[in-house]
Amino acid sequence: MRRMGEYRLEVNGDTHEVSAPDHWTLLEVLRYRLGLTGSKQGCDKGDCGACTVLVDGRPVLSCLSLARASEGRAITTIEGLMPAHLRAGGKGADPVQEAFDRCGALQCGFCQPGMILSARALLNRCPAPSREQMRDALSGNLCRCTGYTQIFEAVESAVATSLGLTPAPRSWEAPPVAKEARP
Amino acid sequence: MLRLPKFELCTPHTVAEAVKLLAECPGAMLVAGGTDLVPNMKHELFTPPRLVSLANVRELRGICTRDDGSLVIGAMTSLADVAASDLVRAHAPALAQACSLIAGPQLRTMGTLGGNVLLDTRCQWYNQTYFWRQALGFCMKKDGEVCHVVKGGKNCVAAASNDSAPTLMTLGAMLDLVGPSGPRSVPIDEFWVADGIYNKQLAKDELLVSIRVPKPPAGHRGAYGKLRDRGSIDFPLLGVAVRLDLDASGAVEHVDIVVTALAAQPKRITKVLELLRGTRPGTPQFDESVAQAAALAHKQCKPLANIPGDADYRREMVPVYVKRTLHAAARGEGPVHHV
Numbered sequence A: 001m002r003r004m005g006e007y008r009l010e011v012n013g014d015t016h017e018v019s020a021p022d023h024w025t026l027l028e029v030l031r032y033r034l035g036l037t038g039s040k041q042g043c044d045k046g047d048c049g050a051c052t053v054l055v056d057g058r059p060v061l062s063c064l065s066l067a068r069a070s071e072g073r074a075i076t077t078i079e080g081l082m083p084a085h086l087r088a089g090g091k092g093a094d095p096v097q098e099a100f101d102r103c104g105a106l107q108c109g110f111c112q113p114g115m116i117l118s119a120r121a122l123l124n125r126c127p128a129p130s131r132e133q134m135r136d137a138l139s140g141n142l143c144r145c146t147g148y149t150q151i152f153e154a155v156e157s158a159v160a161t162s163l164g165l166t167p168a169p170r171s172w173e174a175p176p177v178a179k180e181a182r183p
Numbered sequence B: 001m002l003r004l005p006k007f008e009l010c011t012p013h014t015v016a017e018a019v020k021l022l023a024e025c026p027g028a029m030l031v032a033g034g035t036d037l038v039p040n041m042k043h044e045l046f047t048p049p050r051l052v053s054l055a056n057v058r059e060l061r062g063i064c065t066r067d068d069g070s071l072v073i074g075a076m077t078s079l080a081d082v083a084a085s086d087l088v089r090a091h092a093p094a095l096a097q098a099c100s101l102i103a104g105p106q107l108r109t110m111g112t113l114g115g116n117v118l119l120d121t122r123c124q125w126y127n128q129t130y131f132w133r134q135a136l137g138f139c140m141k142k143d144g145e146v147c148h149v150v151k152g153g154k155n156c157v158a159a160a161s162n163d164s165a166p167t168l169m170t171l172g173a174m175l176d177l178v179g180p181s182g183p184r185s186v187p188i189d190e191f192w193v194a195d196g197i198y199n200k201q202l203a204k205d206e207l208l209v210s211i212r213v214p215k216p217p218a219g220h221r222g223a224y225g226k227l228r229d230r231g232s233i234d235f236p237l238l239g240v241a242v243r244l245d246l247d248a249s250g251a252v253e254h255v256d257i258v259v260t261a262l263a264a265q266p267k268r269i270t271k272v273l274e275l276l277r278g279t280r281p282g283t284p285q286f287d288e289s290v291a292q293a294a295a296l297a298h299k300q301c302k303p304l305a306n307i308p309g310d311a312d313y314r315r316e317m318v319p320v321y322v323k324r325t326l327h328a329a330a331r332g333e334g335p336v337h338h339v
Helices: A026-032 A078-087 A095-103 A112-125 A131-137 A148-162 B015-023 B037-042 B079-084 B086-091 B093-100 B105-110 B113-117 B130-135 B164-170 B272-276 B284-300 B311-330
Strands: A004-011 A014-021 A052-055 A058-061 A074-076 B008-010 B029-031 B050-053 B063-065 B071-074 B174-179 B182-187 B207-213 B220-227 B238-246 B252-260
Touching: A014 A026, A052 A112, A058 A112, A058 B105, A074 A078, A078 A095, A078 A112, A095 A112, A095 A148, A112 A131, A112 A148, A131 A148, B015 B029, B015 B050, B015 B174, B015 B207, B029 B037, B063 B086, B071 B086, B071 B113, B079 B093, B079 B105, B079 B113, B086 B093, B093 B164, B093 B220, B093 B238, B113 B164, B113 B207, B164 B220, B164 B238, B164 B252, B220 B311, B238 B311, B252 B272, B252 B284, B252 B311, B272 B284, B284 B311
Parallel strands: A004 A074, B008 B050, B029 B050
Antiparallel strands: A004 A014, A052 A058, A052 A074, B063 B071, B071 B207, B174 B182, B174 B207, B220 B238, B238 B252
């Protein structure tokens, strides 16, 4: 019985020759064969979204994808965002990555690769999403540091940047609420 | 870290090839999106020697209408595609709504309609790691003899948790299957058995090809209501599918309510048609009949402590969701969801 598969995976624009057992998930191949440890191994059973990667531009959970069944698909991990942005003529990191940095949209950072890829997929499909659409698109990514407010601010900031607008002030920069005048 | 048990993976390109690969290896299983089977395999609930992946079988994907007006959805069509399809939204609104509420965005991209129809039943004593289940001496659904939900129970009561199935039942859908002995079609109403261990009449060497939804009448309305702890990712604690057909004058002609996530198979609420027939949405008579239908549903549903969520709470939410979903269907709205 053939248990070891040799196949090609197209990851971040590069074609990799992979030799891994059939029962390895895409996440395991990315992390332990290709050394792309940006995709995180969280719950490993499809709840947390930390392992999110883009397959043909759509967000999927690599911990539940069988690696060999992903042959022939274009896979994008967090490591591939900046090179793709530079190839497209951009400067620096992907605008979503820059926005997460600018807004401090992380505490421990474990959920961040998945959050950024889910947000990137949303912005590719819908360049100016509403807050409701952002909430929906990121609803499969859990943040256990409860940093959602700044994550949504970061996505809004990335939208503003990509539309050529000035991003809104960050939450800690907001002007203080004027105190009521005492009688 | 949860590892998969070892298996051989086959990736056929045609249905015929897949049926052959499945039949020639005893214990082999099919995998579509993998969002149900893969975590279950990581928990060692299934340890097949061979997995036949349908990922490359293109003929199983797509949504189209036939000459007789019926809607045909390929079993491998992703839940995200079904939820976003204008054809499905117009033809079977309840199905599109149910698919839009299944799990989270990534899981809807991966998961398929066929996979959701054939979802394994769920129980809080079953969907656990091997270590967890072993510590309790297992249960009758897998590896053991006893039931932890019903003490001394002889039948497995794991809950059917597929959101799509109750909506397809209200729509009178047909399932097109194929096996080594050829194709067959079965009405989804007759597909289920009251056994939580394996709640469907699908032979282990058969494959679901497509789901056919007959053309609904002009006044068709449908809605789906789903109760769950979080607004995303979770399986249903209760699912309510409603069909409401109005005649030319705007009065109710046909009603069907099917609830799920309570027992091993989706359950139809009986005698609701007598209550609602002839009433007009927006009138006090309709509101009164809806309240009576909700009370009837409460009487007919007795959930067990089989899935997370307090059983008494889930029972009390049955009339609430039946009422809200009926009103949503009457207004042509939905889905009914708490967030």
